[in-house]
Amino acid sequence: MKHVVIGTAGHIDHGKTALIRALTGRETDTLKEEKERGISINLGFTFFDLPSGKKAGIIDVPGHEKFIKNMLAGISGIDLVLMVIAADEGVMPQTREHFEILQLLNVSKGIIVVTKIDLVDEEWLGMVIEDIKKEFKGTFLENAPICKVSSKTKIGLDSLAKEIDRLTEDVSRKDIRGHFRLPVDRVFSISGFGTVVTGTVISGSIREGEQVQIYPSKVLCKVRGIQINDNQVKKAEAGERCGINLANVKTSSINRGDVISLENLMEPSLMIDCKLHYLKSAPKPLKNRQRVRIYHGTSEIICRVVILDKKEVNPGEDSYVQFRLEKQLTSQRKDRFVIRSYSPMSTIGGGIIIEPSAKKAKRFNEECIEGLRIKEKGNTQNILEGVIKNLSESYPKEEDILKALGKNEVSIKDQLKNLVDNGTIIILNGGEKTVYLHKDFLNEKIDVLEDILEKFHEDNPLKIGISKEEIKNKVFGKKIKQKIYDCIMEFLENENVINTYKNFVSLIDFQPKYNDMQNAIRKNILSEFKKQKFIPPKYSDLESMCKDKRSFKMVFESLVDREDIVKISENFWLLSEYYEKAKDIVINFIKENGSISIAEFRDELQTSRKYALALMEHFDTIKFTKRMEDKRILY
CATH class of the missing domain: 2.40.30.10 (Translation factors)
Structure with missing residues (x-):
């Protein structure tokens, strides 16, 4: 069913409120001050029974220049405007300002209603109508019907009602599939019911019992009841003016200008x-x-x-x-x-x-x-691309994209697939939810990453790379979730951008290169570790054998990074070959005997208790073995 909201516009005291009263039989001036002053200050709302039997919501807006903000609050959701001009005054300043506002808000359907015709003669009325035609030439009201009425004598009201009925047939149906949105224009409390908000539903629909969220405060509450045209209903949808009774929220928590929508769908x-x-x-x-x-x-x-x-x-x-x-x-x-x-x-x-x-x-x-030009004039796919590009820094999931677009999943499915297929958008399965990144964002990160790695390799030619944690912080920021970061690193490795080894990252074509002196140091270190087996040399002893302390340190650290040498504890390293042999000894001994003691392990390794104990405690730490009193079993 199509729902229509009609609004009035025009200068103060040109008879907008009287016209609605004459058409509907209902009063919209409800404030005491309005009654006393004879002008509309706030928004007035009622409904209109059209000749065809349909109902239309109708909004009476104030004409006084001091209350333009109230006029704007009411006019923003209308489908059809009644541009009210008094026959005895013609077009006035607020007529023009209201009309400019209507054009800015893209209102495109209207009727010019010349009121108070009982106060002027035919000749004057003819001149006023000619002036009106000149005023609106070249605008959406150029060919609009002009209805001459008197709210006092009822002349012309039937013809006006028929014109309204006819024009409402051409009003486009609102999008009821989109996200529910209702800008709040009034908030009040009813004894026994609590907080009530009113407004025009501009998209989507809402049902009794649903949970909604108030924006920008993000307060959650529940729809207790819905009223449309003085009737209790179960549902309200786009194009309908309604009152919503909200549970679990005070009137002080809501203001005119707030938006009622569903949870986590809007971003103030x-x-x-x-x-x-x-x-x-x-x-x-x-x-x-x-x-x-x-x-x-x-x-x-x-x-x-x-x-x-x-x-x-x-x-x-x-x-x-x-x-x-x-x-x-x-x-x-x-x-x-x-x-x-x-x-x-x-x-x-x-x-x-x-x-x-x-x-x-x-x-x-x-x-x-x-970017703004593309978003303004582009198709859905262009806009979708721009949104993902804008959001990429926060690693958006699908719901983040939908929230930014204000669209549902179905409406972007094909466009998203096209962007993924042509390589514009990169999909990463980062844990529970898929993340979407724009290629330009990723390329920028790659440029930063490559610059960092090139500088590091230049300064540290023997190191196999930078730790993943350091790359994470320097390139992607500390806030990125670990699963998403791991996915990005895997993607970059598959794309041959980087190499990862254990916990280190390097450029794809990087290999540590030793010069002749460094290679000699490397061979000497490995030879000493191989010679001494499970009673390994001390760092200080090895260092004393080399004149170039800086080169020795660089070579030694590179051997540890590459795991040619394994660090067991402070000042205790083991050749990786013997490290693996020690593991095999533990496995075989426990399989045969059920457990192994430090003394037994010492004897098997042919080393001292100091080294046997340190190595076994290391195995406990990495959860290779488990201590049971004074013995170890496999973890």
Whole structure:
């Protein structure tokens, strides 16, 4: 079923509220102050029984310039506008400002309603209508129906109702498959029921009993009940105005401008990248870092605008900008927004959100600007690629990508496969969840990694490489999860970028190379260890045999790194050949005798108790053997 929301727009005291009262028989001025002053201050909501039997939600917005922010909160979710113009005054300042806002928010269907026709004669009415036609020439209201009515005498109301009914047939059905989103325009408490929020569902659907999350606070609560058009219902979906009774949350925890959605589907941000249209009617150029007010959904936030592609924005120009917000904004890509000057307040522009969770951008950066251009004008695959590229630093999983896109899994499945197939996106199975990385991100990391390894190999020609932990911290950062890091290293090894040996990383074509002197030292060290078997030489004794202490240290460390020599304990090393023989002796002895003591191990090795004990404790540490009183068994 298609759901339609109608909104009014127009200058103060042009009869918007009276028109809705005459059409629906219901009052939208509910505040005491509104009744006393005779103007709408807050948003008014009711529903309209159309001649065809359908129901449409209807929003009455205030016309006074002081309450434009309330008008913006209401108008953001409408499908059809009633542009109300009083016959006795014609087009006025708030008529124009409201209309500019409608265009900025991409409202494309409307009816021009000329009210108070009982106050003027036919000649005056004809002149007013001619002026109206000139005012809206070249806009979406150029060919809109013009209905002449009097809310007081009821003249023209039936014709207006039929026009509304006819135009609602052409309203596109909203996306009920997307993520549920409801920008909150009112919050109140009802005795016996608790907290109630109202708003227009702009995408997806919600059912009674579902758990929802309030953004940006991320407070979790439950849908206790849903009301639409004064009726209790089980479900609300895109395009419907509804009231939602929430359990387990206080009214003080929710504000107008908050967004109700499902858990972990939105990511509030203090920075958003946008395409801005600066109105021709703006009084002066927009300066970089100028303070403005941004209106999105039902929220109003003060921010500074960083102009990315030009020095300043002149009236009538478009620009890529980044808004740096004083409070978090919860938005999605392609959402519309409006900006007003900070003081004095007037509407100066608006546009679309390109990146709802942006990183701090530099001005005049061609790569950044081109990226925004692709995201703005590109197809789903281009946008998907840009999102993954932007998220790669945080090693995104599928749910992170969907959250950033505001789309469901089905809608990106084919595009994601294409990007993987053509090598643009790299898939890594990092533990429980698959991680998606852009090739450019990985190539940047490879460049850094290769630079580090080249410098290391140059400075340390005998070392087999850098420890994996050091590479992890220097190249990928301490926050990367170990399983993801292991997957990246495996991928790079399979791609012949690096070699890994034990816990070390080296360039693929690197081999430690000894010069003649170093090779002589190497042979001498290995010869001494081979000669002395299980009573190995001390480091200090070996070092004293070599004049070049620095070269000796480098060679000795390289032999340990390569595991030609195995470190057993402080100042105790063993030739790897004898290390393996010692293991075999333990295995065979225990198989024959059930266990082995230190004395028995000493005798088998033909060494001293000191070395036998140190070696056995080493075997305990690596869980090769296990101590049982004064004997060892295999672990």
